[in-house]
Amino acid sequence: MAVTAQDHTKSYYAATANDRTSYPALEGTVRADVCIIGGGFSGVATALTMAERGRSVVLLEANCIGWGASGRNGGQMIGGISGEAAIERQLGKAGAKLVRDIRYRGHEIIEGRIAKYGIACDLKHGWMEVAARPRHMMAIRAHFEERVAEGEGQHLELVEPQDLPSILGTSVYYGGFIDRRSGHLHGLNLCLGEARAAASLGVRIFEDSRVVALEGGAKPWVRTERGRVEAGTVVIGGEIFDRFGQSRLKGLMLPTGSYIIATEPLSEAIAAAINPQDLAVCDSNVVLDYYRLSADRRMLFGGRCNYSNRDPKDIGASIRPRMVSIFPQIKDAKIDFAWGGRIAIVMNRVPVIERLAPNLYVLQGYSGHGVNATHIAAEIVSDAICGVTEKFDLFDRIRHTRLPLSDWFGNQMLALGMLYYRLRDLL
Numbered sequence: 001m002a003v004t005a006q007d008h009t010k011s012y013y014a015a016t017a018n019d020r021t022s023y024p025a026l027e028g029t030v031r032a033d034v035c036i037i038g039g040g041f042s043g044v045a046t047a048l049t050m051a052e053r054g055r056s057v058v059l060l061e062a063n064c065i066g067w068g069a070s071g072r073n074g075g076q077m078i079g080g081i082s083g084e085a086a087i088e089r090q091l092g093k094a095g096a097k098l099v100r101d102i103r104y105r106g107h108e109i110i111e112g113r114i115a116k117y118g119i120a121c122d123l124k125h126g127w128m129e130v131a132a133r134p135r136h137m138m139a140i141r142a143h144f145e146e147r148v149a150e151g152e153g154q155h156l157e158l159v160e161p162q163d164l165p166s167i168l169g170t171s172v173y174y175g176g177f178i179d180r181r182s183g184h185l186h187g188l189n190l191c192l193g194e195a196r197a198a199a200s201l202g203v204r205i206f207e208d209s210r211v212v213a214l215e216g217g218a219k220p221w222v223r224t225e226r227g228r229v230e231a232g233t234v235v236i237g238g239e240i241f242d243r244f245g246q247s248r249l250k251g252l253m254l255p256t257g258s259y260i261i262a263t264e265p266l267s268e269a270i271a272a273a274i275n276p277q278d279l280a281v282c283d284s285n286v287v288l289d290y291y292r293l294s295a296d297r298r299m300l301f302g303g304r305c306n307y308s309n310r311d312p313k314d315i316g317a318s319i320r321p322r323m324v325s326i327f328p329q330i331k332d333a334k335i336d337f338a339w340g341g342r343i344a345i346v347m348n349r350v351p352v353i354e355r356l357a358p359n360l361y362v363l364q365g366y367s368g369h370g371v372n373a374t375h376i377a378a379e380i381v382s383d384a385i386c387g388v389t390e391k392f393d394l395f396d397r398i399r400h401t402r403l404p405l406s407d408w409f410g411n412q413m414l415a416l417g418m419l420y421y422r423l424r425d426l427l
């Protein structure tokens, strides 16, 4: 049965998008140096990078640009990538250096593009991790001291428990640390802006063009329902759960739901009382709460609703009590939007940046930490396609666990795992 494209989920982001894209669907056969699958940050950032380097690029998106996690996320631009400990464990000193070298590379790329292409996406600096348990503060302190020893102290501030009330209008945490180099933005508008920039450089973007089959090797090709691309290189660019018959993608990425509510715009006084520095905030739990204010002063509060791995019936009813337990000041605020998306978790949390076959690359699996990491991965894959493989080779060496399970069983395992972490968070 034909799968038809879908419009954006009804989120705060879709309601405040700068524009509504209308790229054509692919019909017939086209040729390009690079064919990229996926119109989220991974795919769009790769397309833009390759176009900036003079390559001809086709980008295929099943729905519309920014339809997936990139257009729905919390908008937190956080330094580093997920799975850093596993990278260091597996690659030793080279891994530690890689982690340090790329920590803010995505930020640099995003900031550069915002400036170069005039992308209006509400970027603000300032991000904070707050300690949800006293023992978490010990880990935060150790992390802070390690980063200062690495020479990154200029971006970071340790917040002692007694200083917290001047930073956030809540008393539920045990301290935290602020990273002034990180921050928050409107993800959908960033993605749309990068796509517009890519198109202006000649990238041929096709929406409503779901890829149904592909092949790497000497003569790579990609097939959609109504078209075909013949390309020098194919990139599976994003958290795409179709596997296109690639056995190495099986059991690799497990989808888990994450959900966000957006309140009505808050008064200036309330916003100043709860988050006077306009920080993006994550708590230190594995199954975490994350929140920030939007440019029009709504509270965007996100987290997980349940452990069944099924979408909840009423996202607002599920998330709102947690928001109110942290900020009772906004208990009466109306919820204007509630939506969800899928976070792609890989077992060791390290993003998958690999070559599946000659001329066939994949980048995906950011484990909930993708705004910065997608842009880093897109550059690393673009470099590899252009023959610069130093960082790519390190990621390619990472061993990933692939669960030898059906999708149904994998999801049950993930739900159980999340429940385990939630219970551990509560101790």
Ligand SMILES: Cc1cc2nc3c(=O)[nH]c(=O)nc-3n(C[C@H](O)[C@H](O)[C@H](O)COP(=O)(O)OP(=O)(O)OC[C@H]3O[C@@H](n4cnc5c(N)ncnc54)[C@H](O)[C@@H]3O)c2cc1C
Pocket: 037, 038, 039, 040, 041, 042, 043, 060, 061, 062, 063, 064, 065, 066, 067, 068, 069, 070, 071, 072, 073, 074, 075, 076, 077, 078, 209, 210, 211, 212, 237, 238, 239, 240, 241, 242, 258, 259, 260, 290, 302, 340, 341, 342, 343, 363, 364, 365, 366, 367, 368, 369, 370, 371, 372, 373, 374
């Ligand atoms: C609710 C939520 C909150 C989050 N909050 C944050 C946050 O605050 N900070 C952070 O750093 N990260 C966050 N993340 C994670 C981050 O958003 C993702 O890691 C990142 O956006 C992934 O980008 P992507 O391009 O790889 O995938 P996506 O943005 O999901 O893009 C994949 C695209 O591929 C398309 N596609 C799928 N199948 C096909 C096919 N067969 N053919 C063609 N196209 C196809 C989809 O329609 C989609 O548009 C969050 C994620 C969610 C879901």
